[in-house]
Amino acid sequence: MKVDIQFPDSISDRIFLTWRPIKATARVIDAPAGQPSIAIRLEGKSNVGGGAIAFANRPTHASAPSIDLQLPSDGTPVDVWIGGAFPNASKAFGDVSVEARQIIGGQPAAPLLGRVPVMVRIRKNAEALTNAERDLFLSAMAALNGKGTGRFVDFRDMHDGDAYEQIHVNISFLPWHRAYLLDIERELQTIEDQIALPYWKFDEAAPKLFQRSFIGQSDQSATVQFAPTNPLRNWVGDLNRRGIWRGNAVGPTTVIDVRNEFDCMRISDGPGANFTEFSDWNYTPTFDPTGLESDPHNGAHGSHGAGWITNPTTSQLDPLFYLLHSNVDRLWAKWQWLPSGSGGARSDPAANISYFTGPPQANGHNRGDTLWPWDGVVRPGVATRPPTAPGGGMADSSMTRAPGLKPLVRSMIDYLGAHGGDHLGFAYDDVPFEL
Known part of the structure; x- marks a missing residue:
């Protein structure tokens, strides 16, 4: 079993984030038979000194370091919102990743089911x-x-x-x-x-x-x-x-x-x-x-x-x-x-x-x-x-x-798209996204 994580609005295979969350999707591939859904946890994995990311089920600044999802076994994608966790910007691409693991007994299990390296790319001093x-x-x-x-x-x-x-x-x-x-x-x-x-x-x-x-x-x-x-x-x-x-x-x-x-x-x-x-x-x-x-x-x-x-x-x-x-x-x-x-x-x-x-x-x-x-x-x-x-x-x-x-x-x-428009893809290291 695998978890496929996609960023449908991205125009590149390399994913860049700012403080403003953007929509991603997660879906199960090759789920075990007999289960209507699979409990999955998405969380950020950061290198030492790297960026940090946060998750939510809607566009908001009130995000969390991880999110639990019930993914249908038939592969139907589920939406999730992912953004940089202010004020932790990246220093290089891939110094933070989105990782997916199955939840067993209330805790994420060891096997890694999906991983997408990203960068929290921010304008800095x-x-x-x-x-x-x-x-x-x-x-x-x-x-x-x-x-x-x-x-x-x-x-x-x-x-x-x-x-x-x-x-x-x-x-x-x-x-x-x-x-x-x-x-x-x-x-x-x-x-x-x-x-x-x-x-x-x-x-x-x-x-x-x-x-x-x-x-x-x-x-x-x-x-x-x-x-x-x-x-x-x-x-x-x-x-x-x-x-x-x-x-x-x-x-x-x-x-x-x-x-x-x-x-x-x-x-x-x-x-x-x-x-x-x-x-x-x-x-x-x-x-x-x-x-x-x-x-x-x-x-x-x-x-x-x-x-x-x-x-x-x-x-x-x-x-x-x-x-x-x-x-x-x-x-x-x-x-x-x-x-x-x-x-x-x-x-x-x-x-x-x-x-x-x-x-x-x-x-x-x-x-x-x-x-x-x-x-x-x-x-x-x-x-x-x-x-x-x-x-x-x-x-x-x-x-x-x-x-x-x-x-x-x-x-x-409205460069962050806080009023219904699209974001412009940049943010500053000391100016967070808030609704």
Whole structure:
């Protein structure tokens, strides 16, 4: 007898999980004759220091380390929900597995009837990465860059000067950059499927990140220096300049002068919490320089004193950009979660907290709109769209078919699928899934 465990919505044979549970099925193969059903226990088996998983019979954060199922002897599958057990993320694929054993006398019997290795793949603080995780990420970034000729060119062109007004200083600043990070993360995962984008927690010192073995150290001429074994040593962001241009004002022990995380969560707080205040946009429309885009986002960019990272039209040329914006996105994700879990009103696209309340428009700033450049819309009439749409549709994922080739703003808001939609396949190490 065997137990077959499947993840029907997965697009890959290798199974990746986040904190958000996903549906799996379990069924008996070659059951003994004469028994209408077989009692089976599913549980997680973790390596030392590996990820952990949890089980439930419905989508919920109230999961358990194991679950007992009565599986019909005729092989009819039974649904079960499996997710990562917060805060225990994986370090490598297969460091945690789903295992199935028959229950005899109230306890799981020794013979293993089924096993599926998985990975709880989570975006982590760059300071928490193992050397192996760091090196996989750097290798994938370097491969995507291809010494200036790789797929990275499209991501460079998505964030250039023509796109400035479309993606900054407006209400879609946060959802647009969430889609941008998701797209490049998925491209990186086609190169190395174990990685997730790390983040630079820029209100704290980052002694591991700002080393030649990781994101590099800048010399007096603002040229970033790398260890001989660092794949980023061959980085080409600007075809006219090999290497990375970044000022040396931030080093391993630097704590930059930006709003800290606690104060970020208080930008707009309480029952009247308002996304437009949190993000920076007050819909008059005038720019309100009090929210997240101004501080800490702008301050984190400018803290280096010089280089590509300080200019919004060139910052994407520096690999550090993606860790910086991963943290900006994490701060938004945490703000969404804080009131009453990730299922709260701040993560609901339909909630009345000024999440893009206008009707669909061509400029991609309301919750029903598609996002440029994935929708291919370029300067329709008087709309402020750039003249080109590099990159094509949103990259595929091994975990989910959401948000589709042409992502909507509202898909970016409910990224964990807590309000009836599909999850986007990412989560952060300190932001749980809760309903």
